[in-house]
Amino acid sequence: MIQQIFNEDELPMADLEKIGLASGGHLSLETEDLQALVSGRRTNMLRLKNLSGDGLQIPELDAKLSLKPNESGNLDLLVHPxxxxxxxxxxxxxxxxxxxxxxxxxxxxxxxxxxxxxxxxxxxxxxxxxxxxxxxxxxxILIPDLVNNEYLTPEQKERYRKGKEVEISDGTKLQFSGTERQGVRSNRLALVASIIVDGGVSYMLYQGLNALFGKKRSEKESLQSSAGYEQALRDMDANKNALAQYESNSRENLRKFSR
Structure with a gap:
């Protein structure tokens, strides 16, 4: 996991339009690729079309994309062929x-x-x-405090930060990876990571994860879900519902105040 470090309104839309990934101010990126960009990671391999620069015209190019702040404080779009x-x-x-x-x-x-x-x-x-x-x-690197509702120990957090494999009691193994669009690999197809922020809990559901580097996983193992995973999903849904209710109440109170 890497925390979101850029805002969507900071994206270099003109550059994205030049390579066919935006039009009229609207992006045509997959949600996961967009999340990778604003989190400082790389997208998956993309097919870019009609690239030009330094007097060259390239009809098509397979590359990954990332963002980097420039000296003026804006974001440059980097192409990784x-x-x-x-x-x-x-x-x-x-x-x-x-x-x-x-x-x-x-x-x-x-x-x-x-x-x-x-x-x-x-x-x-x-x-x-x-x-x-x-x-x-x-x-x-944003290190999770919990995975599948289980707290990570200081030793596990340090292992994760250094790119080493971490295993929790339900058999889930995970590992940070800067080469992955989602920033993590696992022996499971899905897991729920949680971060404790200002006394509250922020949840992130990861799905379609790639296997641990250099290791094969069985279909049965990859689809296994533990009681902790299922509880984390319920907690995540409850948190979303509570947030939606809070926002609804805030809007209603604002309307009452403005009358």
Whole structure:
């Protein structure tokens, strides 16, 4: 999970229209791809059409998209095509880069110095689709407090932050992944993650999750749901209903006040 860091009204609509993903101010992105963008992640592989730049005209291109703030405070649209030869960061050794490329390592956690000589805590992964190394600032990873209604221990949270596999008592295994549109992989097709915010609970239902990296899962295992998962779904629905009622009451009170 990565928290939403951009607002939809900040999206570079003109750039999205140029590549056929928006028209008249309306997006034609899937909900999951839009959520990935505003959360600072990458979309799934998309078929882009009629790209132009630097005197070149490209009829079609398969690529992933992401957003990056520029110096003026606006968002730039980044296009990540399929690279012929991956360029690995200089803070990776040849052995580490090779392990990531070959899928022998899921991710590598490191402490590095940035341009201001400040220590950064990062996670490096390799996107097998675009053949590109992905770097995630672990401070931006939103770590769930609960999964399927079960609290994660401090040790489990630390493992999740470092890209390691976490298993809870109902047999659900999950792992953060910056290469995934939803930001997480699991041995289950679905799970409910919860974040405690200002005394309240925010729920996120993840569905259609990809398997843990390099591991196969049986159809039976992937479809299993625990009592904790079912309870988390009920709590999520109850929370939505309570929020809807609160908003309705607020609107009614506002109308009364304005009379």
């Amino acid at each position: 399929i690279y012929r030869e991956p360029q690995f960061p200089d803070f990776l050794t040849d052995t580490e880069a090779e392990e990531l490329e070959r899928g022998q390592a899921v991710s590598i956690w490191k402490l590095v110095k940035d341009e201001n000589n400040q220590t950064r805590d990062i996670l490096i992964e390799f996107d097998q689709e675009t053949k590109e190394f992905i770097i995630t600032d672990t401070e931006k």
